[in-house]
Structure formats: C-alpha cells, structure tokens
Amino acid sequence: MNAEQLEQPQQSxxxxxxxxxxxxxxxxxxxxLGALGMIAAPPLQRGLEAFLGSAADVDPTGLTGLLPNGGGFRYYSVVTSVSHKDAGNYRLTVDGLVDRPQTYTLADLQAMPQNRMVRDVQCVTGWRVPETPFEGVRLSRLLDAAGVRSTARAVRFTCFDGAYTESLTLDQARRPDVLVALRMQDKDLGHSHGGPVRLYVAPMYFYKSAKWLSGITLTDEVQPGYWEERGYDIDGWVGRSNGRDDEPT
Amino acid sequence: MSLREAPPAARVRRFSRAERWVHRLTALLMGICVVTAACLYLPELAELVGRRQLVVRIHEWSGLALPVPVLAGLVSRAFRADLRFLNRFGPHDRVWLRAALRRDKRASARPAGKFNAGQKIYAAWIAGATLVMLGTGLIMWFTHLTPVMWRTSATFVHDWLALTIGIVLAGHVGMALADPEARHGMRTGSVSREWADREHSLWRP
Incomplete structure (x- = not known):
C-alpha cells in the first residue's frame, strides 16, 4: 500500500x-514441495529408516514406532474382531486330498520338531522388519503326516477369523522355509500377531503368511486367497511380484 | 435492555451461506480422512476397528471428494471474493507475521483485513497439501498406473505429509476452540462489530 492510498481511503x-x-x-x-518430495523420497526414506530404526532401539516410549517408516509390525485385520484362541480350544485341521486327515492341538504342534528361521519380514505395503525370528513346524512335515494324494496340486489355508484365506502351490508349500509358526521374536505368538498359530512363508510378501491359521486343505488347483481376489499376486515372491522390487527376504 | 443483547446493527456479516457450507463439508470430509487414516495407521486403533478393506474404501472416497466443496463453492460470488482476499497480501500482513513471530499478542500489533496473514497462509498451504495428498493417494490407489518406485515415493510423501497435516489441523482447530466469536461467525455467518474491529481492524465489510 502506498502513501497516496493511505491518504485517500475509500469506503469499499x-x-x-x-x-x-x-x-x-x-x-x-x-x-x-510435494513433487520434490516424490523425487527425493528414496534417499530420504533410506536415511530416515536408518535413523528411526536406531532411535527406536533406545526409545522407551515407543513413539518412534508410530512415525512413518519407524520400523516394527503393523496390525492388519480384514474383519471387525477376531475371537481369541489358546491351548484349550485351538485346533488345526489338515484335510482335503489326503489319505489321513489330521487334527492338531497346540500341544500336539509344540511336541513336534521345531525349526527356527531368522529372516526379514516384508509387507507389500512397504514396511519391512529386519531379522525377525520365527519358530514352528515345517508345513511339509504336516503334509507328509497326512499323506498327500497324487491328485493334490495346491494347499488352501483358512483362518479362525472367519474371513482370511491363502493358497500356495504344493511345490511352494513343501519348501523348507514355509512354517506353521508357533513363536515369533522368540516369544509365543500373541493374538495380535496371529497367534497362537500362523503361517510363515519366508520368501513371500507377508500377506501370504496368514494369521490365526486353523485349516490346511489340499486341493487340485490354487484358489486365490482373500487379498488375491482383491488384486494381489498369488505367487507373492518378495521382489518379484506385485510390481515391487524389494530386496528378497 | 441488557448489554448482552446487542442491536442488530452491531452484528457484521462475515460468511455467506454458501461459504459456511463449503467449510462445513470440507471439514467433514477432512475429518473422515483423518479418522480413517488413524484407523489404518495406528496399531491400537487398527486392532480395535479391523475391517481394513472397508476403512480403506471410505478413506479413498472421502479423500477424492475433499476438493469438491471448494470447487462447487466457486459458483458463489462471495466465496470467490474471499479467495481473492486470501490470495493477496498487503504490507499489513508482513506486520502481522512479524508480530506473530515475536509472539506479540496485542491486537494493535496485528493488523488484518478480512483474513489475517496466518489464516491466508494456512488456507493456501492446506489447499496445496490436500492436492499433494490427493495425487500421492491416487498413485497408491491405482497401483497399475505408475512404476513401483513412484508408488513407494508416493507412500513416503503421503505418510509424512499426513503427519504434518495432522499437526497443522490440530492447530487450526485449537485456535478456533480458543475464539468462540470466530466459531460463531463460521456457524451463523455474522460476528460482533466489536470482535471485527479488534481482530480484523482493516476489514471493511
């Protein structure tokens, strides 16, 4: 505003x-700035992940875990609420194209030989949790115990949340890095991590590792799981599917 | 007559009906975006609410609709006039910003037209930030349109800008809570002459 206007103010x-x-x-x-952020994101993200990851180790409040890329797991559930199961009422069935259908209690599974693996967990939405120990029974062991028939080609997994499903081909299911997991991070699997028993498919994106596992059914073809009917790849190899190029786990 | 019952002439018209509805609907959609975002992002809330597919859909559609009230408001002459006020900065806005930086809260130190400099910057920034959120959100939504590197970058920008918007929005709401007359203006369309003279001394309604 110049002086002239100051001297002659108009009503309007x-x-x-x-x-x-x-x-x-x-x-x-x-x-x-938003466009610049898109360009600068890859190096910024790497730096922040490293910084927040180390900060989280010494952060007693856990607040760093709430920041983007702050590390740690994120809870995803596709239903409103999931009933809790424990050693008393948990059952895992193996059926379908098998000679000897089986039902396991938690104690049965715990009594079987356990395998422990320490690998990164990679979610298809981007987050990654480094070096996470999982422990449980090899899926191949359960398949062998049930006697898979020659007509079976795939394995379908159902969950006691009543909605989630997953599938693997029989070859994928027999891999030694596929577990029926009972423990994670050297603790019994808690409910929010899919306990007491979840699937753990180490080389694939984490949506393949169905939580709250309650049923294993041998089928003659692969049936797409919950997220796969909604666009995710059925063969969810980390770094080679879903249009992502993450480092393999 | 008690002092509380000010004569009608003491009320000043601040916002038209169209402007108030633009604000109301934008606030509603933004609120839905924030609440659904929290349910997707915070582990405790995600665990409580579940139903990820549904929450994602609500978040996506309310985000897509977020610019609509403002765009529809452009048919209103009063709204367009206010956008001009928000856009143009006079010398007094510099005075206002300096006072704000000094934390000088005296009304005399903070000259303002219909909108003060803080409100102008907030309006411009939140409009830009909303469009950045919309753009990055669309990249995350329609995953097959862009290469994976874009998608990861979009997620990164979307996450951090969401956090920033959350903080700035909390400031916006907090300042409104601290000023009942400003809220009254946005709710009913008019404010007291006394408030207008004090908070927006250069405004000539």
Missing amino acids: EQPEEHGNPVGRRVFLGTLG
Missing part, C-alpha cells in the same frame, strides 16, 4: 486490493 477499499498474490505462491510452492 480493502487493504489487500493491490497486494501481492502470496497465497498463490504458497499454494504452488506446497505443490512443488
């Missing part, structure tokens, strides 16, 4: 009338 004159379009600049600047 607003003080902004002849000002600079700063609002537009802020608006466009914000858009520009």
Whole structure:
C-alpha cells in the first residue's frame, strides 16, 4: 500500500486490493514441495529408516514406532474382531486330498520338531522388519503326516477369523522355509500377531503368511486367497511380484 | 435492555451461506480422512476397528471428494471474493507475521483485513497439501498406473505429509476452540462489530 492510498481511503477499499498474490505462491510452492518430495523420497526414506530404526532401539516410549517408516509390525485385520484362541480350544485341521486327515492341538504342534528361521519380514505395503525370528513346524512335515494324494496340486489355508484365506502351490508349500509358526521374536505368538498359530512363508510378501491359521486343505488347483481376489499376486515372491522390487527376504 | 443483547446493527456479516457450507463439508470430509487414516495407521486403533478393506474404501472416497466443496463453492460470488482476499497480501500482513513471530499478542500489533496473514497462509498451504495428498493417494490407489518406485515415493510423501497435516489441523482447530466469536461467525455467518474491529481492524465489510 502506498502513501497516496493511505491518504485517500475509500469506503469499499480493502487493504489487500493491490497486494501481492502470496497465497498463490504458497499454494504452488506446497505443490512443488510435494513433487520434490516424490523425487527425493528414496534417499530420504533410506536415511530416515536408518535413523528411526536406531532411535527406536533406545526409545522407551515407543513413539518412534508410530512415525512413518519407524520400523516394527503393523496390525492388519480384514474383519471387525477376531475371537481369541489358546491351548484349550485351538485346533488345526489338515484335510482335503489326503489319505489321513489330521487334527492338531497346540500341544500336539509344540511336541513336534521345531525349526527356527531368522529372516526379514516384508509387507507389500512397504514396511519391512529386519531379522525377525520365527519358530514352528515345517508345513511339509504336516503334509507328509497326512499323506498327500497324487491328485493334490495346491494347499488352501483358512483362518479362525472367519474371513482370511491363502493358497500356495504344493511345490511352494513343501519348501523348507514355509512354517506353521508357533513363536515369533522368540516369544509365543500373541493374538495380535496371529497367534497362537500362523503361517510363515519366508520368501513371500507377508500377506501370504496368514494369521490365526486353523485349516490346511489340499486341493487340485490354487484358489486365490482373500487379498488375491482383491488384486494381489498369488505367487507373492518378495521382489518379484506385485510390481515391487524389494530386496528378497 | 441488557448489554448482552446487542442491536442488530452491531452484528457484521462475515460468511455467506454458501461459504459456511463449503467449510462445513470440507471439514467433514477432512475429518473422515483423518479418522480413517488413524484407523489404518495406528496399531491400537487398527486392532480395535479391523475391517481394513472397508476403512480403506471410505478413506479413498472421502479423500477424492475433499476438493469438491471448494470447487462447487466457486459458483458463489462471495466465496470467490474471499479467495481473492486470501490470495493477496498487503504490507499489513508482513506486520502481522512479524508480530506473530515475536509472539506479540496485542491486537494493535496485528493488523488484518478480512483474513489475517496466518489464516491466508494456512488456507493456501492446506489447499496445496490436500492436492499433494490427493495425487500421492491416487498413485497408491491405482497401483497399475505408475512404476513401483513412484508408488513407494508416493507412500513416503503421503505418510509424512499426513503427519504434518495432522499437526497443522490440530492447530487450526485449537485456535478456533480458543475464539468462540470466530466459531460463531463460521456457524451463523455474522460476528460482533466489536470482535471485527479488534481482530480484523482493516476489514471493511
């Protein structure tokens, strides 16, 4: 505003009338920063992951875990609530194209030979938890115990949340890095991590590792699981599916 | 007559009906975005609510609809006039910003037109930030449209900007809570002459 205007104020004159379009600049600047953020994201993300990861180790409040890329697991459930199961009422059935259908209690599974693996966990939405120990019974052992018939080609997994399903081909299911997991991070699997028993498919994105596992059914073809009917790849190899190029786990 | 019952002339018209509805609907959609985002992101809430597929759908559609009230508001002459006020910065806005940086809360130190400099910057920033969220959100939504590197970058920008918007929004709501007359203006469309003279001394309604 110049002096001339100050001396001759008009009734309708607003003080902004002849000002600079700063609002537009802020608006466009914000858009520009967003675009810049897209370009700078990969190195920024790596740096922040490293920084927040080490900060989380010494953070007693756990607040760093809430920050983006702060490390740690995120809880996803596709249903409203999931009933809790424990040693008393948990059952795992193996049926379908098998000679000897089986039902296991938690104690039965615990009594079988356990395998422990320490690998990274990679979610298809981006988060990764490094070097996470899983422990449990090899799926191949349960398949052998049930006697898979020659007509079986795939394995379907059902869960006691009543909605989630997953599938593997028989060859994938027989891999030594596929477990029926009872323990994670050297603790019994808690409910929020899919306990007491979940699937653990080490080389695939984590949606393949169905939580709250309650049924293993041998089928003659692969049936797409819950997320696979919603667009995810059935063969969910880390780094080679879902259009992602994460480092393999 | 008691002092509380100010004569009608003491009320100043601040927002038209169209403007108030633009604000109301934008606030509603933004609120849905924030609440659903929290349910997707915070482990405790995610565990409580579940139903990921449904929450994602609500988040996506309310985000997509977020710019609609503002765009629809452009048919209103009063709304367009206010956008001009928000856009243009006069010398007094610099004075206001300096006072804000000094934490000088005296009304005399903070000259303002219909909108003060803080409100102008907030409006421009939240508009830009909303569009960045929309753009990155669409990249995350329609995963087959862009290469994977874009998608990861979009997730990164979306996450951190969401956190920033959350903090800034909390400030916006907090300041509104601290100023009942400003809220009254947004709710009913008019404010007291006394408030207008004190908070927006250069405004000539």
